[in-house]
Amino acid sequence: MNGRIGFFLWLLLAGSGTVMAEPYFAVQQGMKCVTCHVNPTGGGMRNAFGNTWARTSLPARPIDLQMGEDWTGSLSRYISLGSNLRASAAYVDTPHQQSRSAFDLDEARLYLELSAIPDRLAVYLDQRVAPGGSDNLEAYARYWSANRSWYVKAGQMYLPYGLRLEDDSAFIRQVSGINMETPDRGVEAGIEMGAWSAQLAITNGTAGTAENDQGKQFSGRAEFVKSLWRFGASYNFNDADVGERQLAGLFAGLRTGSVAWLAEADYIEDKGLVGGKRNQWAGLLEANWMLSQGNNLKLSAEYFDPDDDLNEDEQTRWSAVWEYTPIQFLQLRLGVRIYDGIPQNDLQNRRLAFLQVNAFL
Template sequence: MRSSTVFWKIPALVALFIVAGYVQAEPYFAVREGLKCSSCHFNAAGGGMRNAFGNGWAQGALPARRIEGTGTDAWTGTVSRFFALGGNLRANATHTDVPDNDARSEFDIEEARAYLAITPVPDRLAVYIDQRIAPGGSTNLEAFARYTTQDQRWQVQAGQFYLPYGLRLEDDGAFVRQVTGINFATPDRGVQMGYESGSLSAQLAVTNGTASGPEEDEGKQVSLRAEHVQSVWRVGAGFNLNHTDAGDRQMQGVFAGLRTGPIAWLAEADYLTDETLGPVERKQWVGLVEANWLISQGQNLKLTAEVFEPDTDVDEDEQNRYSLVYELFPFQFVQLRVGARIYDGIPQNDLQNRRIYFAQLHGFF
């Protein structure tokens, strides 16, 4: 990782990183830099608020250039020893072309989110809130209390949180996130235990299984994610079982990452057995392969191929999606993205053969 660049520009973050011990990053960032998912974010399973190291890396190593303000201090997210703040804003312009339908273009706010972490006992006891502010009304996504052991290896948290399973991709529309139903729109309520040590990261959660909705039966959902991380490769596995009166849904999957020169590769495959979709058990599988080419500092080209088999007992019902996305980080805390997504499904379904072109402004801190 280009940690020397970060520390040279923001030397105060060295001490903060040593004290913090763990944080998290987007999957391809983590693969590219040889970091665990717990290397840039507050949440041990990834996503949400960035910690001091994540903010420092976003300022010194991620952008093409750094703009200087009138002050000399760098943003770390830390307001005081006991409080930290963060946020995300994504604004989109999209053009959607569906066969035999009128094309549609629109501007929209995908999300505006605010993060707050309160640590009455630094490094040991924390309360965390992830609040979606827009679009629409304010909605809570994560709200939990977390206890960490003194050696920083074990964590236990209770409340509402994102479930640990698979790659925590930013794109909730990816088949592996949409089909499994585990994404940034479906947190759940329960308890979670996590373990972080050396090259191993693991989380086990027991939740209601209602995507933060009201509990309607005695069934519970169990989610497990474990990952072994090395400097240029990683491999992990996930398991999820949601037991309900309507039937059980079981998922198991594997995921991996590999760095080959300037390209960071991601892959995930999941197999689902679902008894909730009808009288007959349905078996599905979904997969993703993604390549991220570091063109130069601050520029990334993403190519993704996805496949979804909605019923293994039905022939020729597969769906595919291909994406090409250019990402530019012109300066700290700003990302610009332009891209195209092409869907390839059964010919009779126009929506499964749509094309989407988009541009996005992403501000984060």
């Protein structure tokens, strides 16, 4: 147990002592998520500033449209649109199984914000239209104070917890169950005051489906952001008839020259499930090296312990991904991932190579 605690202390210290859009963009630029996104906790639709930054600062060679006005997402003061499409080709090599390769449409999403009172009162929609049938991910009304120091929103939303990674398959997002596939219905309040950013949400705890008991889910996140570093903490408690789940996590970021570091460690406690109580750990350490404008090399190491009471059941995942943004609103991602788990489970020891195309507005 002491060794495991030591590992997570090292993970956080390494991340904070040396250490659209993904959170490493915010670390690289020394900004908060709300600077570039309509959603104060990040993810989903970019605002006018976020689209301007993605058009001018992110690509290797922006195309000059010479039309006098470039895309910002705003059709008027009252209507804004956005979209995101990801398509990929992947090769998977699993021990004792035939390797396979496939083309896939990962997702196509449309964003819409209707502002009844610009910069104050708006309705926001995040709709996944493919693959499969149409599926609503976020749909809420949001009210900002006059000085934008606090807000409140109600409806269906992503929960405030940890780093909002684009990769929902990361252990910290998959194991916690809080990611961009599991929004929930309820209310959220947040503050944006100086270097502080904090949110508290009370929701059904059913991942966007109908309420089925009297329990509720409480999610909280607080982050202190400076230009070179940031540190935050998260907590989640879900009181459900099938069992209680409690999450606690720390996360951090640091910019060292052209490298942006991210780190997160989470402790997950489940009670009342078949088999009684189970404690889990999940962690991430990620380095993003901006080789040149439009070129980013992402290296990550992940850790997952599915049961604190069992020995030698830990899993790790190592990734190397080159992200190339040749022109505005288009990104190519070429990567490899190596999974290392218990020898008896072939799936936990697979190798993955992929090429992904991401077009976004």
